[in-house]
Amino acid sequence: xxxxxxxxxxxxxxxxxxxxxxxxxxxxxxxxxxxxxxxxxxxxxxxxxxxxxxxxxxxxxxxxxxxxxxxxxxxxxxxxxxxxxxxxxxxxxxxxxxxxxxxxxxxxxxxxxxxxxxxxxxxxxxxxxxxxxxxxxxxxxxxxxxxxxxxxxxxxxxxxxxxxxxxxxxxxxxxxxxxxxxxxxxxxxxxxxxxxxxxxxxxxxxxxxxxxxxxxxxxx
Amino acid sequence: xxxxxxxxxxxxxxxxxxxxxxxxxxxxxxxxxxxxxxxxxxxxxxxxxxxxxxxxxxxxxxxxxxxxxxxxxxxxxxxxxxxxxxxxxxxxxxxx
Numbered sequence: 001x002x003x004x005x006x007x008x009x010x011x012x013x014x015x016x017x018x019x020x021x022x023x024x025x026x027x028x029x030x031x032x033x034x035x036x037x038x039x040x041x042x043x044x045x046x047x048x049x050x051x052x053x054x055x056x057x058x059x060x061x062x063x064x065x066x067x068x069x070x071x072x073x074x075x076x077x078x079x080x081x082x083x084x085x086x087x088x089x090x091x092x093x094x095x096x097x098x099x100x101x102x103x104x105x106x107x108x109x110x111x112x113x114x115x116x117x118x119x120x121x122x123x124x125x126x127x128x129x130x131x132x133x134x135x136x137x138x139x140x141x142x143x144x145x146x147x148x149x150x151x152x153x154x155x156x157x158x159x160x161x162x163x164x165x166x167x168x169x170x171x172x173x174x175x176x177x178x179x180x181x182x183x184x185x186x187x188x189x190x191x192x193x194x195x196x197x198x199x200x201x202x203x204x205x206x207x208x209x210x211x212x213x214x215x216x217x218x219x220x
Numbered sequence: 221x222x223x224x225x226x227x228x229x230x231x232x233x234x235x236x237x238x239x240x241x242x243x244x245x246x247x248x249x250x251x252x253x254x255x256x257x258x259x260x261x262x263x264x265x266x267x268x269x270x271x272x273x274x275x276x277x278x279x280x281x282x283x284x285x286x287x288x289x290x291x292x293x294x295x296x297x298x299x300x301x302x303x304x305x306x307x308x309x310x311x312x313x314x315x316x
Contacts, residue, residue, distance in 0.1 A: 034272060122279055130275035132291045137271060144291055159272060193244040197280060199273035 005090040007063050007070070008082045014067045015060040015087065016044065018051040024219050025056035027093035027110070029084060029102030032123060034159045035196040036065060041203040042195050042211075043099055049212030055219065057097070060087040062105060073155055073162040077120070077170040080105040081177055096178060097215060100196055104171075106178030113218055114181045115211055116194055120174025127158035148172075183218040185211065227254035234285065234313060238306050241284045245277040258303025274299070281305075287312040 003017040019025065028047060031039045047057040062080050064072035085107035088096065096112040098105070103117035128144050135142040147156060151168035163171075187194045190210040195202055228236060228250070239253040242262070246253075263274060274294075282289050287309060298308045310316050 122283060125282075126276050126279040129278060129291065129294075130272040133271035133275055133294065136291075187244065193247040197245045197273075197276055198247065 003058070003091075005060060005087050008079065008086055009063065009070060011063075011070060013061045013063060013070075013083070013087075015058050015091070016047070017056075017058045017091065018047050019056045019058060019091070020051075022054055022056045024054075024095065025058065025091060025093050026050065026095050026097045026113075026215070027084065027088045027091060027107075028057050028059040029096060029098040029105050030059060030062070030065070031099045031118075031196060032065075032101035032104070033127065033161045035100050035118075035123075038196050038198060038201045039099060041201065042208050045203065045205065045208035046211045046215075049209050050215060053212060053216045055216060058087070058091045058093065060084070060091075071162075073164045075164065076166045077104055077174055077177070078166075081107055095182070095219065098176070098178070103176035103178070104174045106176060108177070108179060110178065111182040112176070112178035113183050113185065113215055114176060115185045115190075116187050116196075117176050117181075117184065120171035124158075124168070124171040127161075131158050183214075185214045185218075189214055227251070234310055234315060235306060237284055238281070238302075238309055241281050242302075245280050256302040258301060258306070260302040261300065262302055262305060263299035281309070285309055285313070 001017055003015045004012045005015055007013045028043060030036050030043055043059060047059060050057050061068045063070040063083050064075040084105050088107050088110055093110060096106050096110050098112060098114050098117065100116055101118045101123050103114050104120055106112050128147055131147065132142050132144055150156060151165065153165055155165045156163050156168055190207050192204055192207050195204060231239060239256060243250060243253040278289055278294065298304055
């Protein structure tokens with residue numbers, strides 16, 4: 001069901017909450033940027049499978065993402081971590097389940113389960129590469145280092161996402177932020193190819209079931 | 221299952237990792253990637269790929285093989301067949 005939670009800038013953000021007051025409540029941190037779209041169906045289906053297994057889950061919008069009215073270009077990993085801490089407190093989360101780059105936004109002090117965590121460097125590298133490839137196709141030669149230089153000073157638009165200068169700098173070295181993970185769930189544990197690698201948003205019911213089962217097992 | 225395992229046993233480390241990466245980035249079965257030959261067509265023959273898709277997959281290849289792929293090295297030739305991509309990776313790893 002649709003829920004709202006107060007974000008640090010004084011506004012409200014949307015959350016999908018499958019909550020029934022059960023003992024385990026996961027704050028699900030979504031994948032970032034283009035991966036968010038590709039993995040949303042999968043993420044929500046994983047939550048439905050967890051619901052069937054008796055586990056609460058909440059999927060908040062990070063400020064600047066999905067339905068949020070906050071501008072993306074003013075967001076930083078630091079601001080997202082503050083937001084996820086607020087969301088965790090608001091929803092009384094017992095654990096965090098981060099999906100891919102969501103791991104870079106984990107709050108501290110809450111046990112984290114990580115699915116296929118991505119480093120900021122890999123995320124940034126993929127988006128920069130896409131931009132250089134697309135520009136080359138359009139007959140414009142761009143240089144990755146020059147783009148990064150520009151991005152660190154002025155921000156950068158990549159894959160349609162307007163990243164602020166601070167966020168670009170943070171992504172270059174960002175690692176999962178919630179401390180040592182309770183469990184890391186790799187794609188190999190789920191089976192099949194990671195849905196973030198597809199060209200278009202896609203879904204795999206088997207992968208969602210497998211991820212939910214791995215999470216339930218870790219929480220047991 | 222044992223047939224698949226035997227097929228994969230024949231490949232050296234770099235070849236094996238490359239087949240596994242392609243299995244994952246292309247969403248193919250173990251059997252299909254085991255059957256790749258140097259002439260098997262790759263990215264030039266997959267109409268749905270755009271720059272975002274190619275980029276994500278190349279990043280995965282980089283991370284899994286421990287190599288760096290410069291933007292000016294990415295061209296149609298290197299991506300056209302399995303043999304070309306594997307040769308490219310071997311050259312990067314000093315195996316040629």
